[in-house]
Amino acid sequence: MTDPTNTHHTNNTRYDSGSVATLLEALPYIREFHGRTIVIKYGGAAMLDDNLREAFATDVVLLKYVGLNPIIVHGGGPEITRYMEKLDLEVRFHEGLRVSDAETVEVAKMVLVGKLNSEIVQRLNRHGQAAVGLSGEDGTLFEVTPVANAEQVGFVGSIERVDVDVLNHIAADYIPVIASSASDRSGQSYNVNADEAAGKVAAAIGAHKAIFLTDVEGWLADPDNEGSLISRASVGEVGEKLPALAGGMRPKLAACVDAIQGGAQSAHIIDGRIQHSLLLELFTDAGIGTMVTP
Ligand code: ADP
Numbered sequence: 385m386t387d388p389t390n391t392h393h394t395n396n397t398r399y400d401s402g403s404v405a406t407l408l409e410a411l412p413y414i415r416e417f418h419g420r421t422i423v424i425k426y427g428g429a430a431m432l433d434d435n436l437r438e439a440f441a442t443d444v445v446l447l448k449y450v451g452l453n454p455i456i457v458h459g460g461g462p463e464i465t466r467y468m469e470k471l472d473l474e475v476r477f478h479e480g481l482r483v484s485d486a487e488t489v490e491v492a493k494m495v496l497v498g499k500l501n502s503e504i505v506q507r508l509n510r511h512g513q514a515a516v517g518l519s520g521e522d523g524t525l526f527e528v529t530p531v532a533n534a535e536q537v538g539f540v541g542s543i544e545r546v547d548v549d550v551l552n553h554i555a556a557d558y559i560p561v562i563a564s565s566a567s568d569r570s571g572q573s574y575n576v577n578a579d580e581a582a583g584k585v586a587a588a589i590g591a592h593k594a595i596f597l598t599d600v601e602g603w604l605a606d607p608d609n610e611g612s613l614i615s616r617a618s619v620g621e622v623g624e625k626l627p628a629l630a631g632g633m634r635p636k637l638a639a640c641v642d643a644i645q646g647g648a649q650s651a652h653i654i655d656g657r658i659q660h661s662l663l664l665e666l667f668t669d670a671g672i673g674t675m676v677t678p
């Protein structure tokens with residue numbers, strides 16, 4: 385523990401050397417990232433716990449203050465499930481995708497856009513940087529078509545095209561917060577995996593980095609063994625392993641590949657259960673989670 389009296393201004397030759405070292409460690413990163421766009425997929429554990437939600441908002445606002453352009457893309461899986469259960473709707477997944485009939489899509493949209501998106505925006509506003517909420521329909525941000533296995537999963541969309549014009553306008557001044565819902569040309573709504581949305585946004589906007597917060601340490605070689613973290617992999621290595629992957633890690637790694645193919649210098653899957661994992665990843669020498677490189 386740091387001696388708290390050390391930080392008092394009673395003697396100007398004494399200071400908390402740990403804090404100063406941390407700031408100095410951050411400086412080259414702040415310089416490198418200044419003016420850069422960072423796409424952050426917000427989800428998993430970090431969205432469920434109030435302390436983690438506060439820490440996340442603090443981190444994102446700090447990024448904006450020090451000159452980065454954060455863009456948030458969020459899902460809302462557990463919360464959508466909670467509301468579906470309240471409404472006595474059947475919750476079912478098929479190969480990691482939520483089986484979505486018309487009612488499910490309606491509830492998902494209400495929860496994603498009406499509740500979660502608005503809560504994230506409010507929290508960022510309260511921490512001192514104005515945020516603007518968007519969904520896939522705003523400015524025709526996403527154009528979707530039904531996924532290949534729509535027969536099995538219903539109204540689940542895959543993103544065909546991203547129009548970043550609206551995002552560029554908003555990101556110049558505000559923090560865009562994007563809910564992963566969208567419609568097709570006929571106006572039918574679809575559920576869209578938020579990782580896919582984040583990867584596509586990162587690629588389309590030419591993000592410097594994409595960071596995916598989740599509820600595990602990162603990509604595990606063996607999903608049942610927390611000690612099997614893959615801390616670094618190239619796009620080629622990810623591409624080889626992708627077909628064999630299951631569950632939520634598959635769209636996340638596919639999104640990392642999308643981001644890098646779109647020009648990002650790296651994509652990261654990090655542990656959203658750790659407070660301030662975003663700052664640790666961006667501004668310290670400690671590499672956390674899984675880093676995907678070109
Ligand atoms: P979110 O998208 O909110 O981060 P998901 O549940 O969609 O959460 O994705 C994370 C989950 O993916 C983990 O909790 C884990 O159960 C699952 N998973 C499947 N395969 C792996 C793997 N190889 N490494 C890590 N997690 C995996």
Ligand code: MG
Pocket residue numbers: 427459579632
């Ligand atoms: Mg997921």
